[in-house]
Structure formats: C-alpha cells, structure tokens
Amino acid sequence: MKTFASDNNAGVHPQIMAALDECNKEHVVGYGDDIYTQQAIAAFKNFFNKQVEVFFVYGGTGANVLAVSSACRSYESVICAASAHINVDECGAPEKFSGAKLVDIATENGKLTPAMIKPYLHGFEFEHHSQPKLISISQPTELGTVYTLDELKALRELADSYNMLIHVDGARIANAAVALGCSFKEMTLGCGIDILSFGGNKNGLMFGEALLFFTKDISKNFKYIRKQAMQLHSKMRFISAQFNAYLQTGLWHKNATHSNKMARILVDRIKGIPGIKITQPVETNAVFVTLPKEMISKIQQETFFYDWNEYIGEVRWMTAFDTTEQDIDNFITILKKYLK
Amino acid sequence: MKTFASDNNAGVHPQIMAALDECNKEHVVGYGDDIYTQQAIAAFKNFFNKQVEVFFVYGGTGANVLAVSSACRSYESVICAASAHINVDECGAPEKFSGAKLVDIATENGKLTPAMIKPYLHGFEFEHHSQPKLISISQPTELGTVYTLDELKALRELADSYNMLIHVDGARIANAAVALGCSFKEMTLGCGIDILSFGGNKNGLMFGEALLFFTKDISKNFKYIRKQAMQLHSKMRFISAQFNAYLQTGLWHKNATHSNKMARILVDRIKGIPGIKITQPVETNAVFVTLPKEMISKIQQETFFYDWNEYIGEVRWMTAFDTTEQDIDNFITILKKYLK
C-alpha cells in the first residue's frame, strides 16, 4: 500500500526506467564525457539559457552543500529559514564541508522576507563576524509553501544591496513551478537567482540531482569541488539519461501537476473530519495538520507518516506522482476510524 | 564499440537492470528502512559473518573517505601506497573530509609490505606528528596486482604491533577474489581486515557501494558520518536491490571471472606485437604496457584508453564483464596497424 509519508517513498516512474534501459548499451567514457550527459545539459540550457552551467551530483544534500561551498568561503555565512533542509535535515553537512556559518531565521511558513533578513546583515568588513554572503531559500519550502515571483524579486533586490548571492533548494522545484504556473526560467533566472539545486528524486527519478549556476564565475572550479566532495559519479550516463527524459518529455510537469492535485483532493476530503486542523497553506504536495496527540501514533501504526512538531501534535502528509484517489480513500477511511 | 579504457565505461549488467525493475513497486520507507536493504545486508552477513556492519553509500570515493573518517581522527594518519586511489584519484577528498594526513609510500607494483611501512611508524605519543592509525591498501591494487593471503596476514601482524587498523579499497574486490580463488571472507575477515570498501560499479552495477566494518565499534556513529558526508541515498532500495542480486545470484563471480579471463586473452594476443612491453604482472583485469611514445596518441584516437605514466610511455588497458573476444580482435587489429 502507498503511504503519505514522503514523496521519496515512491518508486521510479516507468518512463525513467525506460530511459535507463535505453542508455544501457555499449561503452561510454565515464564521469560525464558522454553523449547522454551532453544531451541532458543541452536540455537544461534549452529550459534556461545557453550560459547556465550544469553539473550532476548524487543527491539533494550534495547539491545544497556544494551550492554553499561554491558561493561561500569558510569565513562567510548563509542566511536561511530555520526550517530549511540545509539547517535541520543534513546533519550539519553544510558547516562540515564548507566551513561556513548558517544563520537561521524563524519563520511562520518557511518563507524569508527582506524585512526578516535585514537585521542579520551587519558586521561587513568586521573580521570577528562571519561575512553574510548567501541567501538560501527552498522553493517550495519544506512547509509546502511557494514564494511568488514578486517575493523572489524582493529578495534579489536585497541581495544586490549587499553584494550577496541567492541559492534555491529546488528539491521539489517542479511542484513549485506547477503551483506558480510559470516556467523554471521565469522563477529562477527571471528573478535573479544565482544557483539552483534542481531535484527530481521526489518526482519520479531514481538518483542524481542537478546543480545549476546562472551567474558567471561561481562555478569556475566546481568540477574539483564536486570530486573532492565525493559527488562525482563514474557511470554518469545513468544520471544524465534520467534528467534528459524528465525534461524532454514533460514528465516533470505531468508528475508535479498530479501530486499537487492529489494534495488538493486530500485537503478537500479531510474537511469535516473532527480533530484535524490544517496549519499551512496547501500550495504544492504537502499537507501539514495538527491531530489530537493521543491519536497520532495509533494512526501511524496503520499507515506511516512523519511527526513534524511533537509539541503541538503537528504531522506532515505528502502526496506523490503515483498517489491515486483510491490511496486517498483508503487513508481517509483510516483517519475516520480514529477521529470521530 | 567497446573500448579498453576502463571497466567503468561498461554499462549495467541485465540482471542488475532486472533487479532494479523488480524492486520498483509500491512505496517503501526511504534511507534504508526497507525490505530490500534488509535482504542485501542479510546477503552480506551470509558471505561474511553475522557481526559485519553493512552500510551503503553512493560510490567508491565516498566509501574510501568514510572508511578513513571512521577509523581516524583528524590528528591521525593513513599509510597507503603512492599509487592508491585515495592518494591520487580522489582530488584530496580524504584529507578534506577527515582532516587526517595521508602518508604515501612508493611501490614497484602497488603493494605495501611491512618492511616498507615500518620506517614510517614512529612519533607515537609525540604531539607534533600525525599519529599512524590506518593502513589502507587496494585489493586488487590500482596496478592490477593482488595481495596473497599471506601478504595480507603479514600486514595484520604489523598493524597489531602498533594498534593500527587496516582498510581495503575493494573497488574491484571480485576480481581479486577470483584471482585468488578464495571467498570474500577468507581474504578479508580471514586475514584480519577491519574495513572494506566493497565495490560493484566496475563489475556491472549502476551506482552505490557497500562499506563493511568487521571490527566492533569503528562503525558506532557511522550513520551520522554518512549523512554528514552527503552519502545517504533517499531511495535506498535502488542501491540495495543491486547488491542483493549481485551477491545472491553469483553474478559477482561470473562477471569477474570473465573480465579476468579476457585480460589473460588480451595478454596472449599482444605477445609478439613489436614495441609492446608488459610492465606489471597481469593478475586481474588490468594490463599495463609501455608503447612507443609517438604511437600512443595515434592509437588513442582510434580507441580510447588512459595514459598511466607519460614519462615512460606507459598506458593502461582494462577488460570488463562485457568484453568479448571480438572486441579483443578489433583492438589487436588497431594495435598491429601502428606497431609493426
């Protein structure tokens, strides 16, 4: 049975499996000097622009950490939301590998605003303070919310005033693009983003993540950083072929549209069930709710999902590219059994 | 056309593709808490013993670096051959992530002996010196040679005298096992090895590597180290299922037997071609030769392979699980065209 625990609990989309099969012939040179990688990079350039620099790494944590390492020297700092994946879900990998300091800011909904960031932008040129260099945001956020294009542009304006860079953790970037109804390009390049972790594992891929640099020079020595960070895959074609299929066929859009839609249906179906309170705007494929605390573990025993905030009984439900209405029906049945 | 550039230029074995397909159904919990990972770990325990601790990471560099990080604190040092992958092919990843010092020793054939290591084992308790803690060897070596069981046991004896640990970089461990005609267990546990990077990518897998700890306590906090090192895959089943199939079906043995045999055939076929001199004993699937320097780039333009030592005109040829006798015929034809 499928659960609502996480979109990374889903498997690999059949079109991706087919792409893996298809590229599995003959010998090709390792480490990215192959035709499949050329095609995938061309696909990205087609979606963004010719100047974008594209690199593949093993996963999301790797992409985020290398974004930080490329943008910052160890004496610089990264401004992020307290809820950011880099702040709470990477076991300190950004600090360990880059040496840079994370300055995290509490938010209501996972989104940073210039007003929230500004009080932390001081101490420039003062050697005792880590120098603010990078604003890292998640799009969508870990709470499923989405920055509007205007909100992104406001961050860019702030960053410009302080000579800072902006990184987007796009582990679920497709879900955000679908939610905003815009292209990848509009929501990144068009808003002045410098670096993008472009994920696909949560939307049907098997492994691998793309790291995109829109701004000249940041990626100049990236190939060495990637290798030293243990993120260079030898049989690179098996990452590239996935991204190529994902982008070229529109699979990214189809899958994200579906999972966003399933979240909306889930929200509609839980209305009226007593004891459930939705705590965040449902803008992508995540639904955050509070439940009566004593019921949580009982429900989890029937169908697993993650606690989000044990203090207030908040949990997270996520839909995936392969969630069906029948899965939702089954889930609602379980919920109703415990919440009357 | 298939080349003799590297065994990682080959694709993925069909049985591995089938295993990936087969595990691709329904949702399973991410990060290794799934039935496929349990099965793969059980398979490893079956090959070694019940006490072995098994962890999956993304690739060979990750496995080696995390072996160093688990065994050593930053003020300790690693003794290795100058030709070791950790010393020359990982862009300084071991030093960067672990902080430990690599002490490399020149060898004739990639193999270390106690006599070669001993002069470097001093300064214990002297705070100015990195403390020798780990001997890291490659089996087979990067030069295709294989340590005998007696040679391994001699290193163990040395390590015991100095309270040191031994790590084996087993990127091609199957080729060594086949060459020695012994089990994985005999050549590792049986010889007192503490940590093993167990690779499969060069023998038909797509991605992922196993890190095995035979000695209690070294792996105690490994799960955190793996996550912080960006080596924890979310959709873990797609690594585990590969290793499960690889071990359970004997694929490791079949593929390594084949590639070793192809190397022997290649050696037989180049005999008598003028200008080729074999420089290392051919014990696994690598063939090192010197060629007339002026011919190397010409031949490479027709069929790519790597330079090994430009100063003496040494190159490396590798066979793979999918090398055919026809591939060898084609290669010999090219060689004979340039070397008369």
Added chain:
Amino acid sequence: MKTFASDNNAGVHPQIMAALDECNKEHVVGYGDDIYTQQAIAAFKNFFNKQVEVFFVYGGTGANVLAVSSACRSYESVICAASAHINVDECGAPEKFSGAKLVDIATENGKLTPAMIKPYLHGFEFEHHSQPKLISISQPTELGTVYTLDELKALRELADSYNMLIHVDGARIANAAVALGCSFKEMTLGCGIDILSFGGNKNGLMFGEALLFFTKDISKNFKYIRKQAMQLHSKMRFISAQFNAYLQTGLWHKNATHSNKMARILVDRIKGIPGIKITQPVETNAVFVTLPKEMISKIQQETFFYDWNEYIGEVRWMTAFDTTEQDIDNFITILKKYLK
C-alpha cells in the same frame, strides 16, 4: 587616556610583567615540559581538584573552539545563546574547525535556561539531525550578566537527562567569581561544569588562555587537537608563568574586584544624565546603555567605545583592572557635554 571600549584595551599588569621577567632565564624545554608549566598546572589543581586536566592555548577563541572540538564530533551540535562569543565573535571558527553545528537561542540577557533549551533537544538517534551534545554558556555573559549557582545546577540537571556536556566560556571568569562571591571551584566543578575556558587577558595578562577539563576522557587526545589547531606555543613558560602569578598572588581577585567596582561607580555617576538608559543588569564590569542615536558617533570621536545594537542605539562600556575614578570623571565630563 584610558577608554571604556574594552577591558582588552588595557595593558598588562605589572605583576605579570614581573613574572615574565623572572622566568626569563636559562634554557627550558619547549612546549610545556618545563618547571613553570608544572607550577601553573599545580596552581590550577590547587584551585579546583587533582583530577582537573589543564592545557594552555594562545587565546580565548582557541580555547572555546578546542572545547567544542574536544566535546563534539562533527555530526554533533552545540546549544548556545545567540549573543555567545562562539556564535557572533569568532568568524565561524567553531564550525570551521570542529565541523559541529551551532544552535543559537535568542535571550534577553545572555543567559540560557532549561526551558529555553528543551525545545531544541530532539532528533536524537535520527541521522538527519546534528546530535545535541554540548551546552556552551558564557560566565559572565557577553552582556555582563552572571548565572547564579542554582541556574548553573539547573543546566547540569538538564544536560544529565540528555547525556550532554557543559562548557563555560570564562573569558572574564574572575569577574563572575567576584560577583558571585564564590570560588572558581564552586561555580564550575561544584555545578557540574565539564569544560572551562579560563581567560585572563581581559584581567591583566598578556597572552594565553587555559582550557580546563573536569570530566574524565574528554581531554584524552587533547594534546594532538591543540597542536593540529595551531594552539601549542613553543616557549610555553611565558604563558605558564603568567597564570602561575595570576593565581598564586590573588591578582585575579584583586583586579576583578576593582573592575567590577569601577562599573558600579560608572553606573552611579551616569544616573541623572539625560538620554542614557541602562539596558542590562550591571553585575560585572560591563555597562550596556542606549544613547540618543545622533549623539553616539560624536561621543565616540572623543572617546572610543563599541556599538552593540545600532538599531536601538545601544552601546557597551567596559571597565578594566586599571580604570581609575579619574578616568570615570573624564568620561562623565564628555558624556555631559553631549547629553544635556
């Protein structure tokens, strides 16, 4: 003229200069294997207990960072106040060298309480989260406030519940001891502190800081960590001799008593000057006040001191071991010139 900018703007106390002179004869072995270092360690053991492990490093940042590095592995985290020196005044040195994550908590007065810390103590055993390991507090805090013995014991109780360690940044530990009217031992060992950065530079020493470990095993490999952290002085006697004189003669108490007293006098003298508002309890030798924003830079041009919070016009004034009542008179005269 003496300012109220910082107690580290003061020079070296004549008794310390005398101690330096006195130890400057003949040759002694470097790196701490000398009679002066033995004497200083004995003096510390006399003040604390026989089990305390004492190491000398170059300065306060070094002491704090090495406390973190000794207590934590890179995948662990440090809970500290947002105002902590390790969080804002060490340019990210703790993260860079230890790899550990700093989790900072906003406070009113620089002091942490169990209730403030508890919400951050979760995710134990969860590999995605940095594991909480160390609570680091400053005594006195960077805001000049002092933890009572009961407050320290409450933190110990919390730490015990979670198997955590406690570090005290004691850059001005003598000022806190004088304020509490207790011995160094009562306020550290007596309250279950594990590690203490014992400073003296702000109270009349020239250079060097002591790092004290009260809990077995934490310091086991410290000598290597110190050397690798570039904190081992060759001519160690010139650090040791200072601490020996500082402790043996009661200089620490005399100087701290004086600077605390001068801060009280300063507070008394500014009462009634319009536009000055004291913002923190004055418990040691720091006085935090808000001033009319437009006046701050004008006053600073006559007598330098540091801005603390530009947003609210808060500045910091510090007294030192050599501050005189005449210095205060002069300062008050300047203040009154601008604040009428």
Added chain:
Amino acid sequence: MKTFASDNNAGVHPQIMAALDECNKEHVVGYGDDIYTQQAIAAFKNFFNKQVEVFFVYGGTGANVLAVSSACRSYESVICAASAHINVDECGAPEKFSGAKLVDIATENGKLTPAMIKPYLHGFEFEHHSQPKLISISQPTELGTVYTLDELKALRELADSYNMLIHVDGARIANAAVALGCSFKEMTLGCGIDILSFGGNKNGLMFGEALLFFTKDISKNFKYIRKQAMQLHSKMRFISAQFNAYLQTGLWHKNATHSNKMARILVDRIKGIPGIKITQPVETNAVFVTLPKEMISKIQQETFFYDWNEYIGEVRWMTAFDTTEQDIDNFITILKKYLK
C-alpha cells in the same frame, strides 16, 4: 645550564623584554588597530617594499598553515620537502585547516630543486587530481641548509611555468639571511617569493610570527582567515612591539650572526672526537651528526637534545642567540666523557 636541544629552548632577549615593557602603558585599541602595530608594519615595509602586506599571528605553525590556506583552495596541493615542518611537525594542521593535499618529496639535504618537483606537476585540469598550486620551502631548511639565491630563482622559474606560488617557511629566516650575507628583501622579493612566514621566536622573541604577502590579491581576505583560524591576538601591541624592536635595532642580525657563529665553533670543537660524523653542511645554527647509537641516551641524560633519525643514530644540535663558548666547552666535556 643551557642545552643544545633547540633554539626555542632559549628565553627572550633583554631588548625584547624592554620593548614589551615600553609599550605597556595606557589603553590601545585591540586586534592591531594601534600605533605599535603601525610601526611594526612600517618597519617591515621598510625592509621589503611598500606593497608588502603584513599580518601577525600567534606562531610558526599558524603562519605556515595560513600561508597554505591563503594560497590554496582545498582541491589544490602543496609541494614540499619530506623533511618540511609543515609535513612532519605540525600534526596534520595544514591538511586539517586548508583541506589541501601535501605532496612531499624526499631530499638529501632538505632542499627541493626543479628537477625533483617536475615529475609531480601533472594532472592539471584533471578533476580527479589535487591541482598543484604552491611550492613550500623552508629557508633555512629543517636540516640547517640554505638555498642560494640562484636556487630560489630556479624554483621561481619553474613556478611561473605552472602558474604556481612559492611560500617560504622562515622560522629561522634571519639565520639564512646572515648565512647568505644578503638582505631579507634580496632572498625573498628578489627571488620571486610570494609568501613568507617570518619567524622570530627562535631568535629571541617571546611569541608571535609575521606572515608577509608579496604578491597582490593572495591576502585579500586574510583578516577573516586569520580570525577563523584562531590566530588573531587581542592585545596585538605585545606582538607588534617585539617585531618593531627586532627589526629596527638590528637585533635580528646580531642574534642570528651569533648563533650561526656558535654552530661553526661547535663544529670546530667536535672535530677529532671519535664516533661523531657530521651529516649535513653546517650553514646556519644547526649541527646534525651521527653518534654511536648506544651512547646517545647516555649523553642525553646529561644534556638533552633531540633524536633526528633513530635508524642511523642521527641527532640534532642547535645553537641559540644566547649560546656561549663556555656552553660549548661544557658540552664538549660531556661528549668527550662518552666518546673516547
């Protein structure tokens, strides 16, 4: 009694003590923004040129490690002699802090030549290899030998061909300058050196070391690196004042001339004592000799000195700025007692 163990076993020269006393008045701003530091920097600029960037750190290991950190990114490498202090006497500090790889080369006399280095200069642009960036030499070497100006210029020529930088570990730079009979400028700037660790502790100072950058841009962000590396002293004047006196009064020259001369006298005096063989040219203040192995520990019990190579019974004797002919007489008497 004075020994021949190390020049850092000596105390502080009286003129340095006087300089410390003299600057010990009033308050001055911390961290280097003071008149004494300005004077010391001016003195260095006077010795070298106006463009030199001068920073003070705590000690020699700190200076060397920060030279590496300034010159290299973590994926780059440092070429050095196997005997280099950074390679064997800093407990892995360069690797830990900079992340860069050390590539060490065995030498006869501690000196590198272009011919020795060249075979290691390959793999440029190849992401699997740490990129060679810095040549680090010691002047004089740890074996007491001195590079001639021509030898230095030859290294510069090599470095230019590969776009590399050169660092000099000048822990005993004054002894080398005296040996060469040239100015500091001629032997550094004049030979194309980029970075110089300028030491003084082994020649009469108490603590502190200067790091000099001759080449634009390398030091651009150095102030942050120094702070993050725990090498920024608060009461900076007490380092600066020492260097100011050391340079301005010619003390550096007087002391180094004396210790070099004492080494020559020692060499003359041991001639004819049976069982002593000098193993390195005596060009500065170090004398390396082999002794009958069974006698070494016996002599060390009467007058301590360090073993250098236990395998061949080699030991090191060093003279200092305060070594007297009487000290040599006493030492010779002891030697003769055991070596007849």
